[in-house]
Amino acid sequence: MSNIFYLPDLGEGLPDAEICQWYVKEGDIVKTDDLLVSMETAKAVVDVPSPYCGKIVKLYGQASDIIKTGAPLVEFLVESDAVTSGHSEIHKDKGTVVGSMEETDTIITESATGIELTKVKQMVKALPAVRVLARHLSVDIGSISASGAHGEVTVEDVKQAAMIGSALTLAKTKVNLVKQHLETRVDQLRGVRRSMANAMSQSHAEVVPVTLVDDANISAWPKGTDITVRVIRALVYACHIEPALNAHFDQANLEIKRHSEVNIGIAMDSKDGLFVPVIKNAQSLDGKQVRSYIERFKSQVADRSIPQDDLKGCTIQLSNFGTFAGRYANPIVVPPIVAILGTGRIRDEVVAIEHKIAIHRILPLSLTIDHRAVTGGEAARFLAALIEDLSKSH
Amino acid sequence: MAEMTIVDAINQALAYEMAHDQNVIVLGEDVGKNGGVFRVTAGLQEKFGTERVLDTPLAESMIAGISIGMATQGLKPVAEFQFMGFMYPAFDQIVNHASRLRNRTRGRLTCPLVFRAPYGAGIHAPEHHSESTEAYFAHTPGLRVVIPSSPARAYGLLLAAIRNPDPVIYLEPERIYRLVKQEVVDNGQALPLDQCFVLKEGHDVTLVSYGASMHETLAVAKNIQAEGISAEVIDVATIKPLDIETILNSVEKTGRLVIIHEAPKTCGVGAEIAASVAEKGLLFLKAPIQRVTGYDTIVPYFKLEKKYIPTEARILKAIQTVMEYV
Numbered sequence: 101m102s103n104i105f106y107l108p109d110l111g112e113g114l115p116d117a118e119i120c121q122w123y124v125k126e127g128d129i130v131k132t133d134d135l136l137v138s139m140e141t142a143k144a145v146v147d148v149p150s151p152y153c154g155k156i157v158k159l160y161g162q163a164s165d166i167i168k169t170g171a172p173l174v175e176f177l178v179e180s181d182a183v184t185s186g187h188s189e190i191h192k193d194k195g196t197v198v199g200s201m202e203e204t205d206t207i208i209t210e211s212a213t214g215i216e217l218t219k220v221k222q223m224v225k226a227l228p229a230v231r232v233l234a235r236h237l238s239v240d241i242g243s244i245s246a247s248g249a250h251g252e253v254t255v256e257d258v259k260q261a262a263m264i265g266s267a268l269t270l271a272k273t274k275v276n277l278v279k280q281h282l283e284t285r286v287d288q289l290r291g292v293r294r295s296m297a298n299a300m301s302q303s304h305a306e307v308v309p310v311t312l313v314d315d316a317n318i319s320a321w322p323k324g325t326d327i328t329v330r331v332i333r334a335l336v337y338a339c340h341i342e343p344a345l346n347a348h349f350d351q352a353n354l355e356i357k358r359h360s361e362v363n364i365g366i367a368m369d370s371k372d373g374l375f376v377p378v379i380k381n382a383q384s385l386d387g388k389q390v391r392s393y394i395e396r397f398k399s400q401v402a403d404r405s406i407p408q409d410d411l412k413g414c415t416i417q418l419s420n421f422g423t424f425a426g427r428y429a430n431p432i433v434v435p436p437i438v439a440i441l442g443t444g445r446i447r448d449e450v451v452a453i454e455h456k457i458a459i460h461r462i463l464p465l466s467l468t469i470d471h472r473a474v475t476g477g478e479a480a481r482f483l484a485a486l487i488e489d490l491s492k493s494h
Numbered sequence: 495m496a497e498m499t500i501v502d503a504i505n506q507a508l509a510y511e512m513a514h515d516q517n518v519i520v521l522g523e524d525v526g527k528n529g530g531v532f533r534v535t536a537g538l539q540e541k542f543g544t545e546r547v548l549d550t551p552l553a554e555s556m557i558a559g560i561s562i563g564m565a566t567q568g569l570k571p572v573a574e575f576q577f578m579g580f581m582y583p584a585f586d587q588i589v590n591h592a593s594r595l596r597n598r599t600r601g602r603l604t605c606p607l608v609f610r611a612p613y614g615a616g617i618h619a620p621e622h623h624s625e626s627t628e629a630y631f632a633h634t635p636g637l638r639v640v641i642p643s644s645p646a647r648a649y650g651l652l653l654a655a656i657r658n659p660d661p662v663i664y665l666e667p668e669r670i671y672r673l674v675k676q677e678v679v680d681n682g683q684a685l686p687l688d689q690c691f692v693l694k695e696g697h698d699v700t701l702v703s704y705g706a707s708m709h710e711t712l713a714v715a716k717n718i719q720a721e722g723i724s725a726e727v728i729d730v731a732t733i734k735p736l737d738i739e740t741i742l743n744s745v746e747k748t749g750r751l752v753i754i755h756e757a758p759k760t761c762g763v764g765a766e767i768a769a770s771v772a773e774k775g776l777l778f779l780k781a782p783i784q785r786v787t788g789y790d791t792i793v794p795y796f797k798l799e800k801k802y803i804p805t806e807a808r809i810l811k812a813i814q815t816v817m818e819y820v
Contacts, residue, residue, distance in 0.1 A: 113524055113531055195501070195672065197531035197576075199619035199796075203672040207497050210676075212646035214691030214729065223746050225777035235820070252777050 103152060107173040110139060110146045112197045116168045117141045119161050124174075128156045136174055139167075154178035225252035237262040238284055261286075292373035303434050306351060308471040311430040312483050316490035318446070319460040325494075327463075328366075328394060328420060329387045331443055334489035335418060336362050336383045341485040342478050345439035346415050349473035356438075356473050365414035365437075366394065367421075368401045375401045378414045422446065427464045438473040441486070442466040463490060497675040503645035504534050504610075504666065507652040508572065510682050512542050518656060519564060521548040522557060522574030522610075531576055532612060532671060558584035558609065562592050565607045565661075572656060578613035578665060579622035585630070592661040593636030604659040608652070613641075614706050614756055615793045616669030616803055624793040626705075626757040631663045632734040632766070638662040639733040640687065643708035645676040647731060650685030657684060667706035669803075674709075688732050690740040696726035699813055700744040702767060703754040704730040707804055711754050714809045723817060733763055738770045742778075745771055749780035750816040754804050759787040781819035784812040 110117055117139035124136055133149045140146075158175040161167055195201060224242050226234070230253055234241040237258060244261045246253040265286035289297055321330070339346040339362045347358045362383045365376040377397040379390060400406035419431050422445035431442040444464035451460045465486060469479045498506065512518045520538055522530075526549040529536030539547035550557050554575055561571040575581045581588070588609065595605040615624035632639045640655055640662055642648035648666070655662035693708075694715055703711040708729055715725040726744050730736070745751050751771055753764040764785040771783060786804045794802050 113528065195533055196617060196668075198623055199617035201617045201668070201672060204674065206674045208644065208674045208676045210644065210693055212644070212650055212678075212685060212691075214693050215695055217692055217695060217743070223749060223778050227776060228779055228782075231780060250777065 101178055102157065103154070103176045103178050104172045105136075105151055105174045105176060106170055107139075107167045108148075109169050109197070110141050110148070111143045114141050114143070114169055116166050117146070118166050119163050120145060121163055122159060124150075124156050124159075126156050126159055130154065130156060148173070150174075150176075152176045152178050225250065226254075227252065230255055230258060234258045237265075238286065239265060240286070243288070292370075292375065296374050299434050300432060303432050306435055307433050309430065309433055309468050310471045310476065310479065311466055311468040312476075312479050313428040313464070313466045314483055314487060315449070316463045316465055316487045317451070317460050318463045318490055320491065320493035321461070322493065326387060326391055327446070329390050330490065331418065331420070331441075331463075332364055332379070332382055332390050333387070334486045335364060335416065335441060337489040338482045338485040339416065340383070342482040344474055344478040345469060345482045347438050347473065348415065348436040349438050349470060350436060351472065359415045361415070363413045363415045365417040366397065367417065367419040368397060370401050370404075372404065375406065375411065376414060376417065377401065377406055377410045378412065380413060416440070418443070422464065428466045431466060431468050433468050433470045435470070438470040439479075439482070440468050442468070496680075497677050498645050499672045499675055500642065500645050500648045500666065501532055501534050501671050503649040503676075503678050504652055505536060505538070506678065506680050507649045507656075508535065508538060509541065510680060511653060511656050512538065512546060514682060515570065515656075517568060517570045519546055519548065519569055519571045520574070521550050521561065521571060523550055523552055523576050525549060525574050530574065532668070534610075534666075535574070554580050554582075554584040555587055558587035558592065561607045561609070562587060562595070562605060565592075565605045566595065566603050570606050570608075570656060572608045572610060575609060575611040577623045577625070577668075578611045578627065579625040581609070581611055584609075588631070588637070588661070588663075589634050593634050596660060597636060605661045606656075606659045608655045608662045608664050610652075610664045610666060612668035612671070613665040614667050614669055615788075615799055616706060618796040618799065620795070621792075624799070626755075626788065626793075628663070628665055628733055629757060629762050632763060636661070637734065638687065639665070640731065641665045641667065641705045641733055642731065643667065643670070643703075643705055643729050644674070646678050647685060647691065647729070649678050649680075650683060651687065651731060653682065654684035654687045658687060662687075665705070669706040670709055685731075688735045688737060690737040691729040691731055692726065692740065692744070693729055694725065694727040696724035697747055698724045699750040699752060699816055700726045700728065700741065700748045701752050701754065701809075701813075702728045702730060702741055704733065704763075705756065707754045707756050710804060710806050710809060714806050714813070717806075718810070718813060723813065725813070730763070730767075736766065736770070738767070738774070741767060741771060742775045745775045746778045749778055750819070751779070752784045752786060752809070752812045752816060754786045754809055754812075756788045756803050758790045759785060760790050762787055781816040784816055786812045 120138040120140050122137050124130060130150045132153050135147050136150050138145055138147050154176040157177050160172045167173055226241060231241060239258055239261045241253055244253050244257050247257050248254045343358050346362055347356050349356050361381045363378050363380045364382045365378045368375045379393045414437055416437055417440040419442045422443050425445060427444040429442045431440045433440050446461060446463050448459050449462040451458055467483050520535055524531055525535040526539040526547045557573050561573040564571045592605050595603050614626045628639050631637050640651050642651050655664050701711050701715060712727060715727045726748060753767050755762055755764050764787055768783040786809050788802055
């Protein structure tokens with residue numbers, strides 16, 4: 101099959117070249133890359149290699165002849181049908197003097213001037229190192245107030261935010277020893293938990309607490325006795341005996357106001373936090389009424405529907421933490437009340453009765469009073485009255 | 495109104511300005527009779543004659559020197575260097591004279607010329623034809639460096655460059671000379687110099703590029719959109735003076751910056767952008783600035799050329815790196 105080798109552009113944009121000297125003659129068999137001819141161009145003398153394996157059929161010129169770029173130079177008889185790729189492109193204007201340029205018909209529609217941007221979103225300013233610290237301490241940098249000179253969040257800001265967070269969540273170091281998956285998280289205090297934090301801080305700042313602990317022997321109670329109702333009854337009785345603990349203390353005016361009604365605040369736990377609904381005038385209620393109050397409060401606390409009024413007016417508090425665990429405690433007195441009773445977990449205990457060993461049911465009691473308003477004696481008498489009433493069978 | 499390539503757009507801009515301003519002269523090797531080795535100046539000599547479209551001898555320092563001389567006499571030469579790699583013999587003229595004329599004459603003279611050259615790799619050319627050394631000129635005070643990335647911007651920015659009273663190095667990305675077409679209105683309207691163009695709005699990462707690499711950058715930005723990463727894409731356009739404000743505003747929004755350019759990494763334009771952003775925008779950065787660039791080697795020949803030019807894969811990797819920083 102006959103192939104014509106056209107003179108390629110031997111420089112860049114050269115129009116022609118002059119034949120200096122042929123290295124082959126018609127009839128020769130050549131291999132690809134064997135030198136065919138040397139050509140002189142405007143720039144240099146160049147050797148032209150053969151693009152094919154085959155037999156030389158015709159030479160299109162002699163020494164000193166000028167051949168135009170793209171014109172026939174040598175005709176070959178090639179064994180195979182293989183044609184070098186550059187062959188036909190020489191005739192087409194490639195639009196480039198060197199190499200090969202990619203061309204497409206793709207049409208782009210973007211605007212020449214680009215787009216107008218909307219207002220820039222406000223980004224938290226912080227040095228990269230500070231951002232890393234915030235991530236490390238699991239603090240959301242966006243929620244920290246910045247105190248830096250350029251409006252940036254500083255290392256101190258991050259550390260402070262982290263401290264507030266960690267004071268109210270489990271300490272990381274302790275938890276690591278237990279091979280469990282625990283979540284570290286920071287909760288912004290809201291609502292009930294926030295109130296609790298504030299109330300407890302305030303109590304700690306003002307109140308002078310003293311806690312007396314003792315046990316009440318409740319072995320005499322018949323089976324099925326409503327424990328909370330009995331405790332409330334005992335509280336009412338004790339308030340009757342020692343009214344000093346059923347009072348409000350006013351530090352500013354240094355006044356103690358004793359109340360005629362016994363309004364017992366019952367500490368109730370919910371997933372949102374601590375609620376203390378108040379059974380008002382407990383001294384005038386019977387057991388059934390007290391129980392129905394408790395049931396109503398329980399469900400209203402659970403679904404957050406308890407009226408504000410039922411959370412006010414407390415004159416003395418009861419915390420029955422013993423339903424879960426714990427014997428004795430020093431429950432917190434939250435002003436303006438001056439006393440709180442904590443009841444622990446009922447247990448069977450070995451006791452000495454008339455010099456003999458017996459096993460009795462024990463209800464642990466922890467009574468905290470505010471010693472600014474209540475004396476040790478008043479507290480002790482109150483506790484004694486409690487125990488006396490609780491010890492009765494009914 | 496027509497769709498045209500960058501080559502056509504530059505041709506149109508030259509034709510427009512030559513028709514409206516008799517002081518504009520086009521000169522260079524093979525620009526007149528041959529119409530330019532890339533056909534960029536095709537038809538101009540026929541239209542405007544041999545006194546306004548000059549075929550020069552093969553001497554780049556002379557092309558630059560003559561242009562500077564013309565510029566002092568009130569002409570507006572637009573000289574072509576056939577490839578950026580051939581500009582170096584003219585470097586002395588450009589850096590020692592063109593850039594200093596205003597300063598030297600205390601403003602009595604300026605140097606209203608444009609030096610155009612195709613630049614960059616990607617057309618399988620031999621040595622010297624694939625240079626991307628815009629940093630040499632950006633580093634020189636008194637020079638403006640402009641690099642278009644689309645036909646419309648090529649048209650508008652060239653007009654602005656010709657009309658500017660100071661010297662402009664106008665580099666044309668030869669790899670995308672004919673790669674895309676765009677509607678360009680031949681109305682003689684210039685685009686603003688010294689300003690970046692925001693091509694795509696986003697809020698997760700800022701991608702800054704110019705020239706031929708804009709093509710890959712836009713493609714990657716489109717692909718990652720599908721994965722939920724919203725990239726803001728900025729075309730620098732005027733390399734010097736750099737519009738750092740636009741870039742800073744973007745980084746303030748996204749906190750993450752990736753710079754893409756074909757030129758070698760060390761002391762490239764990306765280094766200048768990165769340093770400026772670190773200096774003025776450190777408080778907004780969430781992640782280290784990434785540069786996706788050509789390697790610090792001579793541009794390789796055909797076989798490795800594609801690996802040298804920042805690929806979509808390399809750009810994507812840099813984006814993934816910065817996105818790891820939350």
